[in-house]
Amino acid sequence: MPAMKDKFFSDDDLWKRFKSGDRSAFALIYQEYTVYLFQYGFRFCDDREKLKDIIQDLFVEMWNSREALSEKVMIRFYLCRSLKYKLLRANYQFRSKTGRQHQYLHEQPATITESTVEDKLIDAENNACRSVLLENAIRKLSRRQQEIITLRFYMGFTNAEIADLMHMKYQSVSNLLYNALNRIKETLQTSPLTVRLLETLRVFFI
Amino acid sequence: MEHFNEETWELIQDDTFIGWVLFPDAESNSYWERWKAANPGRVEVLQHARAAVLAMRDLPQPAVPQSLLQEVYANVEERIATGREDTEISVEMTPIGRSVPFRWIAVAAAVMAGMLVVSLLVRRNTQLPAMAQLESRMENDKMVRTNKTGERQVAYLTDGSTVVLQSGATIQHQSFFVQPQREVYLQGGAFFNIAGDAQRPFVVYTPKVAIRVLGTSFYVKQETDGHITVTVKTGKVAVCSRTKQEESHIVTPDHQLRFDPGTQHFTDAAISADETTIPEIPVMHAKDFIYEEEPVNNIFKALENAYGIKINVNEAVFSKCNITTNVSGETFENKLKIICAAINATYRITGEAVFIQGKPCN
Numbered sequence: 001m002p003a004m005k006d007k008f009f010s011d012d013d014l015w016k017r018f019k020s021g022d023r024s025a026f027a028l029i030y031q032e033y034t035v036y037l038f039q040y041g042f043r044f045c046d047d048r049e050k051l052k053d054i055i056q057d058l059f060v061e062m063w064n065s066r067e068a069l070s071e072k073v074m075i076r077f078y079l080c081r082s083l084k085y086k087l088l089r090a091n092y093q094f095r096s097k098t099g100r101q102h103q104y105l106h107e108q109p110a111t112i113t114e115s116t117v118e119d120k121l122i123d124a125e126n127n128a129c130r131s132v133l134l135e136n137a138i139r140k141l142s143r144r145q146q147e148i149i150t151l152r153f154y155m156g157f158t159n160a161e162i163a164d165l166m167h168m169k170y171q172s173v174s175n176l177l178y179n180a181l182n183r184i185k186e187t188l189q190t191s192p193l194t195v196r197l198l199e200t201l202r203v204f205f206i
Numbered sequence: 207m208e209h210f211n212e213e214t215w216e217l218i219q220d221d222t223f224i225g226w227v228l229f230p231d232a233e234s235n236s237y238w239e240r241w242k243a244a245n246p247g248r249v250e251v252l253q254h255a256r257a258a259v260l261a262m263r264d265l266p267q268p269a270v271p272q273s274l275l276q277e278v279y280a281n282v283e284e285r286i287a288t289g290r291e292d293t294e295i296s297v298e299m300t301p302i303g304r305s306v307p308f309r310w311i312a313v314a315a316a317v318m319a320g321m322l323v324v325s326l327l328v329r330r331n332t333q334l335p336a337m338a339q340l341e342s343r344m345e346n347d348k349m350v351r352t353n354k355t356g357e358r359q360v361a362y363l364t365d366g367s368t369v370v371l372q373s374g375a376t377i378q379h380q381s382f383f384v385q386p387q388r389e390v391y392l393q394g395g396a397f398f399n400i401a402g403d404a405q406r407p408f409v410v411y412t413p414k415v416a417i418r419v420l421g422t423s424f425y426v427k428q429e430t431d432g433h434i435t436v437t438v439k440t441g442k443v444a445v446c447s448r449t450k451q452e453e454s455h456i457v458t459p460d461h462q463l464r465f466d467p468g469t470q471h472f473t474d475a476a477i478s479a480d481e482t483t484i485p486e487i488p489v490m491h492a493k494d495f496i497y498e499e500e501p502v503n504n505i506f507k508a509l510e511n512a513y514g515i516k517i518n519v520n521e522a523v524f525s526k527c528n529i530t531t532n533v534s535g536e537t538f539e540n541k542l543k544i545i546c547a548a549i550n551a552t553y554r555i556t557g558e559a560v561f562i563q564g565k566p567c568n
Contacts, residue, residue: 016386023286027279034278035270042268052278059282134261153262156228158221174219181218 011075019066026066030059033079036155040080043147044087054086077161084165137187145180152177213248217255227259230452232444349514349558352376353394360494362512363388364538366401367408372427381515381558382406392426399423400441401537411448415465418444424457432467445472495534495541502527502549506562513538519562524549527567 017025034055041051058079062069138146144166151157151165163170217223226234242249353359353371361369365382375394382388388408390398400408400419408419410426415434417426422441428434436445438457445463446454447470455472457463464473494512497505503521510517515538529548533541542553542560551564 013387026286027283030282031275031279034275038270038274039267048274052274056278056281056285059278060285063282063286135265138262138265149262149265150267152224153228153259154265154267156224158224159219160221177218178215181215 012072015073015075016071019069019071021066026063029075033076034059036076037079037083040150040155041083041087043150044084050090054090055083058082058086074161076155077157077165080155080157081165133188134184137184140187141180141183144176145183148173148176149180211251211254213251214255214258217252218259223255224259227256228263232454232456348378348380348391350376350378351514360512361514362494362538363390363401364513364515365403365406366537368399370397370399372396383555383558393428395425395427397423397425397439413448414467415445415447416451418446434465434467435462436465437462447472495536496532498530499528500530501525502529502545505529505545509538509541516559517562518559523564523566524551524562525566 014025014028018029037055037058038051041055045051045054062082138149141149147166148162151162157165159170159173162168163173166173166176168176222234222237226238238252242252245252351361351371353373353375356373358373359371361371361377363369363379363382365388367388369377369390371377372395375392375396377393377396378391379389386406388403388406389411390409391411393412398408398410398419400422410417410419412426412428412434414432415436417424417436419441422438422443424436424438424441424443426434426436436443436457438459438461440459442456442458444454444456445465446452447465450470453472455463461474465471466473495508502524503519506517506519506524509515527549529545531544531548533544536544539555545551546553546562546564549564549567551562554561554563
C-alpha cells in the first residue's frame, strides 16, 4: 500500500518504507522535499537548470543506494546536506576545469530593492508592513546570518544540524543566531516606520 | 545596546520549542500545554517567541515554479522506473497525497471492470453464503473489497481486525503480513473492530480525513456531500484532516466527530437517535469459522474469501479431509495453524499468498 504523507507518518516510517523499496514512499519524499531543496540550493546556485540536474541526480542516487543508507535520518536534513555536498563537488569540478571561481557557489544578490520595499510599505496593510519591515531587516544581515535564519526558522533544523550544514562549531551556531536576531532588533528599532508599527517590536522583543 | 530578551532567546535556542512551533503534533502540543501550566508567568514570553518564529518562518522564500518541480518528479520517476527495478513486476505506484480523491475514482472504475473476473473467483459455498458475496480482487499490490450487496458484509483482516462494510462501501489495503503499519483506505461507511497491536498502528484513510487507531472499535460514515462522521464505541481514535494535519482531534466513546467538507472543520456532533446503535457484525456472520465435519477445502475457500488472501492448495490431496473446529476468535494465521495441525499439513506465507502442503487424509 502506498504510504501517505501526513503527520501520522513520521520521517522514520517513511524512511523505513523507502529503504525497503516502497516507491510510493519515495515519491512522497521527493514530492515533499524538492521545493525545499531548490529553496536551499538557490542560496548557492542561481543556475536553475544545473540545480535541477543536481537535485534529480541526488534523488536517483538516493533510490539506487537506498539499502546502504542509514536506518534513521531526518529526511529534510539528510537531503539538504546531500545537496550541499553535491554543489560543493560540482563547484570544485567546474573550477578545476575552467579555472573560474564560484559558478555554483556564490553570494546570492539581494532580491528586494529599497524602492520595492517602500512601494510595499505604502500599499500594504499594517500586518503586511510588519513582514516587510522584517524582510528589510533580514536583508541587512550578512549572508551567513540570513542563511541561519532560514535554516532555523524555515527549515526547522536543530542547532546540531545547522552546525553540520554550515561547517561550524555548535557554540558558534548559537552566537551567529544570537547576533542575527540582535541585528534584526536594532534595524527594527531604528526604522522610522517602526513608531507606526509598534506591533512589530512587541512581537519581537517584549 | 539593548539585548535580545533573555527568556525569549532561551526558547528560540530550544530545538524542541522550534520543532513544536514549526511542526506541531499531539505530543508536542501536550508538552507545551503542560509547560504553560507549570510556568504561568512565562506564557506571554512563549507567545511572543512563537510569534517571532512564525514571522521568520513566513518570510518570503525563493519562488520555485510548479513546472520545475514537475520536471524533477517526472525525471526521477522515469529514471528509477527504467533502472534495475525493471525486473520486478512493474505496477505503477501512483503518487498519493493530494491526488488521492482522483485515485479513488480509478479504483472504483477498476473494481467495476474487474467484476467479471471476480465472479469467477467467488466460489459458491452453501455453508457460508454471506461471505461469498463480498467482491474482492487485487488492485496493484492491494486487496480491494467492495460490498456490492444490500446487506452489511464483514471483511476479515489478517491481524484479527474486522471491518463491517455498509452496502456499497470499499476497503483497500495490503495483507498486513509484513507491513510496518496497518493501513486501510475506506470509501463509504464501515464499522471497524481493530485488534490491538502497539507495534503497528492502524490508520484508516478517507479522501478527506485520516483516523489513527489504537486498538478500538469505531464507526465511519461518509455522506455523499462529503460530510464524514466518526463515532467511537470503545477505546479512542485520533482524527485529522488530510490537508490540515496539525489539527487532530481525539474521539472517545459516546462521542462523535463530524467533518464539514465546505469549511474543512471538525465539530463535535451529538449522537443522533439512528446512530446510537452502531452496526456490528451481522447475525449471519456469527457462525463464520465454526465447522462440523467440514471438508477442509471448503474451509480454505472460506478463509480465502473472508480475508481476501489467496490460499494455494492442491484440492485433490485434501479431498478426504473433514474437520470439526471453531476458529472464529482467532487471527488469520492462528486459524491456519489450527486447521493445518488438524490435517497434519504445513502452511507458508509468502508475500501476499499462502501455500498449504501436506498428505492425503485416510
